[in-house]
Amino acid sequence: MEKAKTEIIVGMGTCGITAGAADIYALAAESAKTKGLDVRLSSTSCIGMCHSEVLVDVVTPGFARVTYGNVTKEAIEEIISSHVAANVPVAKYVIAQMPSYGKTYDDIPIFGQMPYMNKQERVVLSNCGFIDPLSIEDYISKGGYEAVKKVIGGGDPKAAIEIIKASGLRGRGGAGFPTGLKWEFCNKAVSDKKYIICNADEGDPGAFMDRSVLEGDPHAIIEGMLIAGFSIGASYGYVYCRAEYPLAISNLKVAIKEAHERNFLGDNVLNSGFKFNIKIKEGAGAFVCGEETALIASIEGLRGMPRAKPPFPAQKGLWGKPTVINNVETLANIPRIIVKGADWFSSFGTEKSKGTKVFALAGKINRGGLIEIPMGITLREIIYDIGGGIPNDRAFKAVQTGGPSGGCLTAAMLDTPVDYESIAKAGSIVGSGGMIVMDEDDCMVNIAKYFLEFTQSESCGKCTPCRIGTKRLYEILERITEGKGRKGDLELLEELSEDIRLASLCGLGQTAPNPILSTLRNFRDEYVAHIEEKRCPAAVCKPLITFTIIEKSCTGCMACARACPTSAITGERKKPHFITSEKCIKCGSCFDVCKFKSVLKK
Amino acid sequence: MEGLDDILAKYYQSEGSIVSILQDMEVRYGYIPEEAVAWVSEQTGLSASRFYGVATFYGQFHLVKPGKHVVKICRGTACHVKGSEKISDDIQTMLNVGVGQTTPDGNFTVEHVACVGACARAPIFIVDKDVYGKITPQKAKKTLEQYMGGEGNGKG
Numbered sequence: 001m002e003k004a005k006t007e008i009i010v011g012m013g014t015c016g017i018t019a020g021a022a023d024i025y026a027l028a029a030e031s032a033k034t035k036g037l038d039v040r041l042s043s044t045s046c047i048g049m050c051h052s053e054v055l056v057d058v059v060t061p062g063f064a065r066v067t068y069g070n071v072t073k074e075a076i077e078e079i080i081s082s083h084v085a086a087n088v089p090v091a092k093y094v095i096a097q098m099p100s101y102g103k104t105y106d107d108i109p110i111f112g113q114m115p116y117m118n119k120q121e122r123v124v125l126s127n128c129g130f131i132d133p134l135s136i137e138d139y140i141s142k143g144g145y146e147a148v149k150k151v152i153g154g155g156d157p158k159a160a161i162e163i164i165k166a167s168g169l170r171g172r173g174g175a176g177f178p179t180g181l182k183w184e185f186c187n188k189a190v191s192d193k194k195y196i197i198c199n200a201d202e203g204d205p206g207a208f209m210d211r212s213v214l215e216g217d218p219h220a221i222i223e224g225m226l227i228a229g230f231s232i233g234a235s236y237g238y239v240y241c242r243a244e245y246p247l248a249i250s251n252l253k254v255a256i257k258e259a260h261e262r263n264f265l266g267d268n269v270l271n272s273g274f275k276f277n278i279k280i281k282e283g284a285g286a287f288v289c290g291e292e293t294a295l296i297a298s299i300e301g302l303r304g305m306p307r308a309k310p311p312f313p314a315q316k317g318l319w320g321k322p323t324v325i326n327n328v329e330t331l332a333n334i335p336r337i338i339v340k341g342a343d344w345f346s347s348f349g350t351e352k353s354k355g356t357k358v359f360a361l362a363g364k365i366n367r368g369g370l371i372e373i374p375m376g377i378t379l380r381e382i383i384y385d386i387g388g389g390i391p392n393d394r395a396f397k398a399v400q401t402g403g404p405s406g407g408c409l410t411a412a413m414l415d416t417p418v419d420y421e422s423i424a425k426a427g428s429i430v431g432s433g434g435m436i437v438m439d440e441d442d443c444m445v446n447i448a449k450y451f452l453e454f455t456q457s458e459s460c461g462k463c464t465p466c467r468i469g470t471k472r473l474y475e476i477l478e479r480i481t482e483g484k485g486r487k488g489d490l491e492l493l494e495e496l497s498e499d500i501r502l503a504s505l506c507g508l509g510q511t512a513p514n515p516i517l518s519t520l521r522n523f524r525d526e527y528v529a530h531i532e533e534k535r536c537p538a539a540v541c542k543p544l545i546t547f548t549i550i551e552k553s554c555t556g557c558m559a560c561a562r563a564c565p566t567s568a569i570t571g572e573r574k575k576p577h578f579i580t581s582e583k584c585i586k587c588g589s590c591f592d593v594c595k596f597k598s599v600l601k602k
Numbered sequence: 603m604e605g606l607d608d609i610l611a612k613y614y615q616s617e618g619s620i621v622s623i624l625q626d627m628e629v630r631y632g633y634i635p636e637e638a639v640a641w642v643s644e645q646t647g648l649s650a651s652r653f654y655g656v657a658t659f660y661g662q663f664h665l666v667k668p669g670k671h672v673v674k675i676c677r678g679t680a681c682h683v684k685g686s687e688k689i690s691d692d693i694q695t696m697l698n699v700g701v702g703q704t705t706p707d708g709n710f711t712v713e714h715v716a717c718v719g720a721c722a723r724a725p726i727f728i729v730d731k732d733v734y735g736k737i738t739p740q741k742a743k744k745t746l747e748q749y750m751g752g753e754g755n756g757k758g
Contacts, residue, residue, distance in 0.1 A: 050721075205677065363680050588688060
């Protein structure tokens, strides 16, 4: 056997790469070589701590795995000289250590006990950040493909359906339909061909659960699809993935190829006679294609427009054949449930919402990233205990869940348990898992306008109430944020919202008014301030704010004058400056550059 | 049209190929040239309007040739609350073009992208294939200057 080497593992998910992980990886390789160190350098995907990227882990054989965060070029040099070369961890960059790898070091926090981790329960994300997604060996070493062997070996397609039904797993894409039931409908449908589709068209802006799972654990999706295919009687699978996720697509391609070579995919899977092949279809940038029937139309090469249901895809789906469509996270749960059992899975969560849920925590939050929690913990625990609260001492204002179909929940609702029923009762939806935190500097009318700008442009145009109604909603919000709001606008928004909800065919139209309705319900005074006082309380809406320079504290450094694109700021060096309001376009550049907080935005 | 035979051959036998054919054209040319659609339409017997209908439905397809560098500002929700609107405004002012437009010298095209899923690193902006996180309007403008009149910054 090869002598154990010290391992250096660099987090190379999209978040890591965005923070410069590729440079760090190259530097680590070069530095180890220069120093004559025999190391094993590898990459992994996102462990979820996106706020601390670039993440680098070091494992000295026999010792705990140590995670370093915010690793810069200087930091990697030090880590290699000290930790890799002499087994002395570099305290100032350390985040935590994992004792399961070996002997612990003194004075380094334990990974699982960190505030960010100790309330999490990682089922779907158990491999993310721990395996090399490009290595089928790594996946197998963590128990991968055991579930598919068990299911196919058992020979009864209905056996897995029963387990999934008993587990209480509900679709993680947003609708929350029981997965086992969906499979059962399709299993019962009689047809020469059936299909299983993995919905990886994560269109909700502000969500990246599916991207991270595809990038970090692609074999789990393949295995989930295999089990689904065997259970419903499908020999063909499609992964419909957003084109905006190039790394997810390329990792999945490698995984499919490796699974073929190992006979997990192909015309005779594990020599059982079961045939199963997977094709990747890249989406082409249409939010509505997350809707089942629109997604099917898109795979068929058509405009992605939804159709009326029934018939449901389980009866009549892709190319008119019975089809099951499951979300990425749903499928990633499947192998774990098969191996560990329905009871194990349903031991997490609440009575009606079993298991865990992955959330993409972002916005005005100290520790943003990808988290997985048992259903039922509160919003407060997520935002304050896991996320570490709001940066820069600002006050929490709202948390937005469910993306363009969801709503904004207030500080008074922070003790709401996160499960399908409770979040719906509070006036939003769990959705696919986007969770954006907002602080006192966010204008809720602007947020509603932001979402409507999105939905009106993404409406497929089939139903008039959605196509034209969302446009009108957007226009009303636009005029309110411009200080041109009229008496009766709020009532008009509510009436139109109700019409759109009732008369649209698919979920996009039916839920498009939600961001308006929830903000109207919870932040009505902000709308009123915009309309009646022509004032934006959060100082966001440009036409309603003014910029002035506070003479007392202005040092006359001229930074604002240089930054102003319209030369609206005048004044001599070392003397207070002045903004000519006629020339000011309210871009806020002066506010951004002033180091003395001498620009007042009101 | 020369050089399109391979794309056509790849999809001719498979169903649902209009989106795939257009995607391959987009990769090859950076947009969907009218002549290419006319040629494929003639070869397949599918009317050009069907290609046009699909191409205009999806955000990924361009009907005009983009500039040398494509600048994309992420407009996902996290990026929005972290100030991506201002970054977009500043870049538009700096380059003196609107969203979806190309500078007269053909150097830059400015686009919005719905979300690239790097939300915890928001706000994000992308030049060609280089993705920049936690950007400020100043940093965005400085980064863009590196692409002016020359190559990229070498960061992949």
